Amino acid sequence: MKKLVSLFFILAVAFLFFQTSGAQEIEARGYEFLKKAVDQVSEQNITATIKALQGFKTRNLLSEPGSKNSGIAAARDWLLKEFRKIPGLEVVDDGYKLPKQGQRIVRDTELHNVVAIKKGKADRERIIIVNAHYDTIAVSQDGRFHYEDFNTGAPGANDDASGIAAMLEMARIIAPLETEATIHFAAFSGEEQGLVGSTLYAQKMKQQGRNVEAVLTMDMISNVRAGNGYIDSTRVRVFSDDPNDSSSRELARYVKKIAEQVYPSFEVNLIYRADRFGRGGDHTPFVQEGYAGIRFTEARENYSIQHTTQDVIENLSVPYCADVARIVLASTLSLACAPEAPVVTSDRGGPLLGRGQGYDAELRWKWEGDMEKISGFKVYVRDTKAPFWERCYFAGKTDSFILKNVSIDDLTFGVSVLGVNGFESLVSVYRMPSRRRAEYIFQEIK
Numbered sequence: 001m002k003k004l005v006s007l008f009f010i011l012a013v014a015f016l017f018f019q020t021s022g023a024q025e026i027e028a029r030g031y032e033f034l035k036k037a038v039d040q041v042s043e044q045n046i047t048a049t050i051k052a053l054q055g056f057k058t059r060n061l062l063s064e065p066g067s068k069n070s071g072i073a074a075a076r077d078w079l080l081k082e083f084r085k086i087p088g089l090e091v092v093d094d095g096y097k098l099p100k101q102g103q104r105i106v107r108d109t110e111l112h113n114v115v116a117i118k119k120g121k122a123d124r125e126r127i128i129i130v131n132a133h134y135d136t137i138a139v140s141q142d143g144r145f146h147y148e149d150f151n152t153g154a155p156g157a158n159d160d161a162s163g164i165a166a167m168l169e170m171a172r173i174i175a176p177l178e179t180e181a182t183i184h185f186a187a188f189s190g191e192e193q194g195l196v197g198s199t200l201y202a203q204k205m206k207q208q209g210r211n212v213e214a215v216l217t218m219d220m221i222s223n224v225r226a227g228n229g230y231i232d233s234t235r236v237r238v239f240s241d242d243p244n245d246s247s248s249r250e251l252a253r254y255v256k257k258i259a260e261q262v263y264p265s266f267e268v269n270l271i272y273r274a275d276r277f278g279r280g281g282d283h284t285p286f287v288q289e290g291y292a293g294i295r296f297t298e299a300r301e302n303y304s305i306q307h308t309t310q311d312v313i314e315n316l317s318v319p320y321c322a323d324v325a326r327i328v329l330a331s332t333l334s335l336a337c338a339p340e341a342p343v344v345t346s347d348r349g350g351p352l353l354g355r356g357q358g359y360d361a362e363l364r365w366k367w368e369g370d371m372e373k374i375s376g377f378k379v380y381v382r383d384t385k386a387p388f389w390e391r392c393y394f395a396g397k398t399d400s401f402i403l404k405n406v407s408i409d410d411l412t413f414g415v416s417v418l419g420v421n422g423f424e425s426l427v428s429v430y431r432m433p434s435r436r437r438a439e440y441i442f443q444e445i446k
């Protein structure tokens with residue numbers, strides 16, 4: 001009997017190993033596909049975009065329509081034209097009328113986001129928003145911001161022509177490929193007046209009840225030399241908001257995992273913080289609407305160049321910008337080709353996580369898709385304090401998984417789904433909604 005039990009145990013372990021190694025083989029297929037896409041990123045294209053955009057003198061939201069060669073309207077027309085050159089994209093001029101308001105919108109104006117949409121083939125719409133901002137701002141001669149001085153030179157090569165250049169390059173590479181999810185390549189405007197364009201777009205997505213899975217913002221991704229002389233050309237920072245089990249943090253972990261597999265020479269440095277101190281980015285309005293959003297920014301900033309006439313391509317590193325583009329391209333494409341993430345909450349909003357027979361961790365999940373297109377579900381576990389997942393189990397094609405004698409109180413759990421094409425979904429994390437504040441009827445005894 002004892003022999004039989006140990007034989008069974010060996011078989012069970014072998015089966016688990018087989019399943020896990022099988023999963024790794026399947027994942028390798030996805031990584032190969034991503035590597036091929038990453039190889040197509042062209043530094044020449046990135047250089048051409050940055051040069052064209054800095055050539056418009058200023059792209060201040062309020063800059064006069066001016067000539068064909070200067071001001072934000074000319075830059076917008078150029079962007080529309082560039083996106084329309086790419087077959088397979090639907091290009092949208094997302095325009096708004098803004099009356100004079102607040103400290104920074106000092107006159108009536110129009111604001112136009114330029115959005116190029118790559119349609120996915122999934123039945124249920126899923127949206128990934130890759131974005132950068134094409135507007136710029138610069139301080140006046142006295143070194144200070146004067147918002148009424150909107151025709152002053154503001155080339156904005158790093159802030160944020162670099163992000164736009166990476167995005168255009170991604171759009172060119174992704175457009176001919178088949179994806180499950182829909183991708184919005186969004187060039188936002190009015191970022192420098194307080195994230196205006198991204199705020200309007202995020203609110204529109206929310207009001208329309210759109211299923212936005214991920215928002216990836218690239219803002220200032222081409223500077224490698226800081227004002228104090230420090231140089232870093234091998235890492236990019238990725239900011240994600242707390243808590244540690246937020247959907248934004250999970251998106252950041254996904255990016256790091258993909259980058260390590262597809263482009264290991266470049267490091268993704270996850271910063272567990274919404275953004276830099278006192279600064280904002282276009283991912284923020286989406287996070288405020290409840291979507292997962294992260295921001296990519298260079299490892300070293302040069303504050304003496306930011307928002308000045310010196311923010312020009314000569315002060316930047318295009319190879320570095322291309323490296324960041326490769327990372328964002330690989331993560332976006334992986335997400336877009338992967339199945340939709342499993343649902344780990346009940347219809348009432350509670351986590352589908354229980355104690356099983358009393359002392360076990362019993363995970364359940366819901367997934368409505370074509371079972372033929374997936375190879376199985378993956379269960380992730382980590383200590384609540386841990387920055388990254390620590391253990392992973394391949395559960396196969398099932399909708400539950402039990403970890404014997406494991407406390408659900410002391411660990412964080414997640415589950416993802418792996419497609420037969422080798423692409424893995426985001427990890428859905430089991431979270432407990434915070435307890436509602438109780439109200440009692442009482443009379444104080446005096």
Ligand SMILES: [Zn+2]
Pocket residue numbers: 133159160191219220
């Ligand atoms: Zn910026």
